[in-house]
Amino acid sequence: MSSNIKITRICDFCKEEFTARTTKTLYCSLKCGSRAYKSRTRQSKITESNRQTEIAKNPNLEIVKTKDFISVNQASLLFGISRRTIYRIISRGELDIAKFGTRTVIRRCDMDSFFSIPLEESLLRPIQEFPGLANCYNITQIQQKFGISPGGLYTLIQKHGIAKYAIGKFNYVAKKDIDILFNVERI
The missing domain is CATH 1.10.10 (Arc Repressor Mutant, subunit A)
Known part of the structure; x- marks a missing residue:
């Protein structure tokens, strides 16, 4: 069952005017359809790559905040200090850690208490x-x-x-x- 309708449309890829035989036709030729498909595929790959890069750069800190034990990398991102500073604090004995092989794990409550400033001390100083x-x-x-x-x-x-x-x-x-x-x- 074919239709004898002729609709004037504009190609979504090359923006040229063409005559379509159905109401759902988007492209003027197979060549434009293939090029549009390749463009969409390329763009989706770029978008996915950018998303992965953004996740690697800024891991979700809300997930880290809910954990009881965090790694040195997560602690440095969470508190905004360098990994080296955390290792210096650990070497001075001011922060307790646990070692699992080569991985260093810190209790989040220890980090919170280390970086909290007691209000009483600051108020008592004349x-x-x-x-x-x-x-x-x-x-x-x-x-x-x-x-x-x-x-x-x-x-x-x-x-x-x-x-x-x-x-x-x-x-x-x-x-x-x-x-x-x-x-x-x-x-």
Whole structure:
């Protein structure tokens, strides 16, 4: 059963006008139909490749967030730090791990607790005001008076939480804090 209808259509591939014999015809010739098929196949392969690349670049972090144990790679993606930084934290003994052959696994709750900042500690630290230049030593004065290296001094200041004040190109520390640190009797 053939139809004698003639419909003027535009080819979906070459955009030329042609006369179709059915209402479902999309292409003007077998050549345009084949080329359109190849184009669709090529485009679907490109789309799939791009999707796979996107998955490899950005794995679904929601899935990682639900896991109790994560790998070092997943931890670095989840917390936005490098793998090397995580390995340094592990080597310092600040983070517990489990080893399965060569694979290192970390408990997610350990990572969360390591990177959480306790609010109580930040609220309990009083904000110190600058006591004035007369009541401060600069870093060079401290080194000369107590015979300590710059690295050792900065380590002590940081370890004991002593406030430093930067004024101009000099750093100052309160005399009372340094005297307490080095057990000096003030007159």
